[in-house]
Amino acid sequence: MASAAVAKPERRIACCIGNGSYSHQSNRLQQSANNVNDLGTLFKTLGFDVTTIINGNRERLSQAIKTLTQNVKQGDLIIFYYCGQTYQVNGIDYLIHVDDEQLNSESDVASSALNIQEILNLLSETGKHFAIILVVDSSKIYQLGNARESKSKADVPSSRGIRKINLPRETIVQFACDVDQMVNVITHNDRNTLYTKILLQYMAKEYVHVKDIFKYIENDVYQQTNRQQRPSSANRLSKGLQVFLNYGIVVPKLRIEEFISDAKLSREEEAYFSECKEYYKLTKEPLVCISDEVLARDSSYSCTTLKLAVD
Structure with missing residues (x-):
């Protein structure tokens, strides 16, 4: 596809968050920081203005989201990437900050963690965006404080993955697991999580629609986990809107x-x-x-x- 025929966003911005240093050993994630560092580097190569946060507490994450949403301009392509723990309460999905010592119940999560739906609503409320891309790489079951202390796992709730989200216009999302599922397919010996490893492989391809990138990722993750993990996507992009991660920038490869x-x-x-x-x-x-x-x-x-x- 010729680049002259493609409508481009006025500006491309990416916010990449990687949380792994949670208070309890069972909830920690080894590869979150690597994911964010590698994605941040590639996004910069592709011409994005990038904000990276590693092991963000509640205050830092809230401030970063506030700054991002307040600075949305006409025609912005916005990518919000999160790798870390998530938790679902009453059908609402939350991102878990690393200062989680006091998260002992679902009510604690609902009052303290960051609501994914609210983040999307804030990003889209001005209506100025070209498109919004939300990516959540979360597959490990998160244990609340009371779950870790209980002798019977049946007595306490556990994270149930992410539910379908109400999408604002011109928005596309992908989650590393299927709706309402956590699979715990962890590859500790790799630099990146499997999902983000495959995302890195596809995102630099020139003029490939993000919808197709998500399809390729879904297929590869599903096959490489022996059909245990299948990413899920939802899309509310206008028909005919071409949204690419790489608008014709040649990414050098080490020979x-x-x-x-x-x-x-x-x-x-x-x-x-x-x-x-x-x-x-x-x-x-x-x-x-x-x-x-x-x-x-x-x-x-x-x-x-x-x-x-x-x-």
């Missing part, structure tokens, strides 16, 4: 030839490499050496080179 050289090692390097291999044979541990010159306080360098020899 292997940019960081691996086929140049031969010098005699000194070959000798040292042989010593390293011999050391490993004897100790089964790698030998890492840093020159004293590198650590000297009076040393200065115009550039830095890290040379690795891999056997």
